[in-house]
Amino acid sequence: MSPTPPPFPASTVLGYPRIGPRRELKRALESYWEGRSTRAELERVGAGLREATWRRLAELSLEGLPSNTFSLYDQVLDTAVLLGAVPERYLAAGDPYFAMARGTEGLAPLRMTKWFDTNYHYIVPEIGPETVFKLDASKPLAEVREARALGYGTRPVVLGPVTFLLLADPSGAALDRLDEVLACYEELLAALAAEGVAWVQLDEPALVADRTPRELATAGAAYDRLGSAAARPGLFVATYFGDPGEALPVLAATPVEAIGVDLVRGGAAALPELPGKTVVAGVVSGRDVWRTPPGRALAALAGVRADRVTVSTSCSLLHVPYDVEAERDLDPGLRGRLAFAEQKVAEVVALSSALPSVPAGEGPRGAAVPSAPLTAPVPREGRSPYPVRAAAQAEHLRLPVLPTTTIGSFPQTGELRAARAAVAAGALEPDAYERLVEAEIERVIRLQERLGLDVLVHGEPERNDMVQYFAEHLDGFAVTRNGWVQSYGSRCTRPPILHGDVSRPGPITVRWASYAQSLTSRPVKGMLTGPVTIVAWSFVRDDLPLRDVVLQVADAVREEVRDLEAAGVSIIQVDEPALRELLPLRRASQPEYLEWSVSAYRRATSGAGDRTQIHTHLCYSDAGEILAAIDGLDADVTTIESARSGARILGAVGGFGRGLGPGVYDIHSPRVPDAGEVEDLLRATLRALPAERVWVNPDCGLKTRAYEEVEASLGNVVEAARRLRAELTDAGR
Ligand code: MET
Ligand SMILES: [Zn+2]
Known part of the structure; x- marks a missing residue:
């Protein structure tokens, strides 16, 4: 049995933007792709962005810093690489990672599609009978070490096994490969534990969509197995983008120590009691640009019945821009109602550190003036039936x-x-x-x-x-x-x-x-x-x-x-x-x-x-x-x-x-x-x-x-x- 992990930090975010406050990563990538710079120069820009992010999060007094949320292209593609699911045909390419992402002269890229109901696109993993899963933990380990060298302990974030396989094949057929994939995750957990990592975050957003009883049972079995790993960090399974519904009791019955719930989009009211668990409560929205109404957040936090509650964002902040302060031209009235990633981190910290002294009275969000009610009747359909038209x-x-x-x-x-x-x-x-x-x-x-x-x-x-x-x-x-x-x-x-x-x-x-x-x-x-x-x-x-x-x-x-x-x-x-x-x-x-x-x-x-x-x-x-x-x-x-x-x-x-x-x-x-x-x-x-x-x-x-x-x-x-x-x-x- 693995030793009890230290208490989960009181405040965290599930992820952070990575393109750079001035789109530095975009420029570095395009220059590398065009042959104007080397891979080493690209890596340097990446390292600079990661350092700036950790430094900023620490300055804002966030307690739980994530790592491995950076990506040179896409976190799902990174997970495919982590698990060794790189199709053979890309191995000969000069740079197999970008060959999968973008294709080469003679090679089509992997398919790309939208990430849940966002406008972010991920690379669809290709898993076939010939796929041999084999762990390559270099990226998460390198980020943990890099952060530690800078003085920051971090919680690596990795896409979870169930969501990974469901993204590869939405029909659920790839779940047949779960055992092989779990073996890689067990090895990963051991490597992270050996590195002194206290907590790992496994993202399972697929659990907020309708799942069959078989899929739910599979998810339960997966986390039972990972939870019983001999040496491992504390397990934090993050669900987001909606109400985990029936997946929540399934996760609660496994040994995972912390569960993330999206209390902005999910059913905060219906949250069951989760004794013995830490609930990482997503009360600051990662999907909009508005300041969090403190009353709403506090009410949602008050509704959580668990051993311990951590204040967090509803999902990764990947989907919002960096900093409202950079928007000098916006109307000040509007600007005062906005929160981008930096402001949202500050909200998380404020909510966690002094629940009663959360900055209140910032005025309403949404419309500054009461909105015009939609009194106009739906116009009568003016058009004739199609054959006439x-x-x-x-x-x-x-x-x-x-x-x-x-x-x-x-x-x-x-x-x-x-x-x-x-x-x-x-x-x-x-x-x-x-x-x-x-x-x-x-x-x-x-x-x-x-x-x-x-x-x-x-x-x-x-x-x-x-x-x-x-x-x-x-x-x-x-x-x-x-x-x-x-x-x-x-x-x-x-x-x-x-x-x-x-x-x-x-x-x-x-x-x-x-x-x-x-x-x-x-x-x-x-x-x-x-x-x-x-x-x-x-x-x-x-x-x-x-x-x-x-x-x-x-x-x-x-x-x-x-x-x-x-x-x-x-x-x-x-x-x-x-x-x-x-x-x-x-x-x-x-x-x-x-x-x-x-x-x-x-x-x-x-x-x-x-x-x-x-x-x-x-x-x-x-x-x-x-x-x-x-x-x-x-x-x-x-x-x-x-x-x-x-x-x-x-x-x-x-x-x-x-x-x-x-x-x-x-x-x-x-x-x-x-x-x-x-x-x-x-x-x-x-x-x-x-x-x-x-x-x-x-x-x-x-x-x-x-x-x-x-x-x-x-x-x-x-x-x-x-x-x-x-x-x-x-x-x-
Ligand atoms: C993404 S759909 C684009 C439609 C638009 N009218 C265009 O031709 O660009
Ligand atoms: Zn189109």
Whole structure:
């Protein structure tokens, strides 16, 4: 039996941002990837960031410092390396770690997908019959030693075995390999104990989703086994992103000494008594940017019945920016209501060290003024049934069969990005910038005409980002200067802060869309981001139900749709790529979410007349769970990613009774598909769907590609559509 661990520290965080307060890691990574610096230089930047983090957490008087929360790319990939699950084919690459993450010339990367309901992406571990699990504990051990050399004792954080295997294969099939994986974890625990580590944190967020009885029993057995290891640190199993529900009694029955619960998103009220355990109580949210109301946190802490309570964050702080103090331009009233990672650590410390003297009276969070109640009735659906609309649109638009189009953005030129930065810095007149945008629109229109596309776009050159651009033009949002959050690898986003009631002071996109339309006789499609996506990719006020916030945004989008239509734009695309991201982790809550999110979309789009064709776009092929909802959006045309997954999606969407454009050009790769390949994909589509419903388009926007690739690829897409169109017309004669 292992000796009793020392008491768990009174305050901690489950993890911390790692990209660097000025995105130092991003720059170091990109410079290494481009061959401008060495691996050793990259490691030095990493070490500097880790040291700065530990130093800062210690300065803030946090007691329990985590380690191994740093990663050069992704913590799930790190876990695969820890367990030896590196597929053979990467071993020969110059740098197998980054080969798995990003691919090489001849080698595709491992798959990447979204981390639970966040916008962070992890690398999906690949486990096959040939996988031989073998511990490589060098990274966690090195971080423990590195911290100790600096004078800090730390608690290594490692993804837990159950979640690791469920992420590798959501069907649960990989759990068959649990015994082999647990052997590695036992070895790891022994190595950490030998290193003098007092506590280890094993993250098990997968336990907050619906789990089968078999999966729960497996989790219980796993922690029984790890708990009975002869030599080990104290075991802290962290659940987060929701209520662990039935997983909690399962964990409580195992020998683990500490259990983490998310009391922000989980059911604080329903927390069972956990005698003999330490509860690491996540009362400071790691998913929002608001100050913690002390009353709420204290009430949640008071509800915990356990041997010992530690104050913590609800999840890792990876999902919030570093420091509010860096936001000099924010309205001071708003700034006073915000807490980024540093401020959240201070809150954790304050809550733990002197529960009664927590800084109180900082005013309400969320809206500064009472929000406008949603009294406006849901607008009556203005549109006729699809067959009526379709006839009106066909008459008005006169498009050929198999119409070709794109998803909206064209490559963003360095010149435009630089010009935008210059405007922000006051070095370029807004007028001059607008001329540049117009010149780019004209170039994109001419290019599309030359390529022979049927429905044109203006190319979105005025948008830095499909959400931030709208946030900048709507009331109720603020944008930050430095509020970067890691999305994957070196990629970061700067989510806008939706802090008040949303309204649209004036038209946003109309001038660009109508300028583009004025240049051509072909229809130009107006481009909007949908209400769910705008909210999903922002930090959102939490004093109103999410549904009401989304409806406010829907009303703003609805006004923009109306104005576009009035300006003569006859096709309007309202993108909802984040529809699936907000899907609740528990099935019981999913129908309600899908109901209101779909109705928000319809609220945004139903003001359009029958003649106006509404498009929507979703970019993932694993749409399986939400197909009925996608159909429920009732868009006239839906474009969806599918080039890589071949015909897989086609069977599922065959039942849609309206226009559908399964992508035929994989924009995630620099490869130019030839016309023959595109033709094959289209033939597969035509076997699944009637020709009159099929649209021809790429998988997603072209923003991240180079002009040469895009020109060549779209040329081949148009060519393939023409060949098939000719066949169809011949056959019809
Ligand atoms: C992530 S979906 C992107 C849609 C957007 N209209 C674009 O083309 O960039
Ligand atoms: Zn997309």
